[in-house]
Amino acid sequence: MDSIDRKIVAALQRNGRLKISELSEMVGLSPTPCARRLAHLEESGVISGYSARVDQARMGLPVTIFVTVELERQSTDALQAFEADVRKFDQVMECYLMTGTRDILLRVVAEDLPDFDRFLEGQLMRVPGIRNTRSSFTLRTMIRRDALPSC
8 A cells, every 4th residue: 555545545534425536636646547546445455345424322322331241261162152143233333352351342332221231131141151241331432433543
């Protein structure tokens, strides 16, 4: 990646709906070479997709909870089984395999506390292999970036 590729990525992170003509003007290329570079960035996986940024509260899910999970076993099979089960839960927005005392970190969204309780007791705690969980509720989001810093 050179400086032009970085400019393309940075511009699309700010606005993924740019037209090639707008993008090419922003990065200082004519449309055809800009389109070729964009296609290469997509094909190589640097740009892995496009999506809409959604306001979680306006979607009826104003509560964010970080849940740490300690598994009974950390074998490859146990981790794969846990991941397969958790993928089925719409409330789980992100799931990370971690180092340290907790094995898994989940970012969960909910309508309210009773909704989270239903998720925790009715779904998450029924996943085999969980030793224990700890939940932390966010009070407010201080910084959230959906894009890498500008290049």
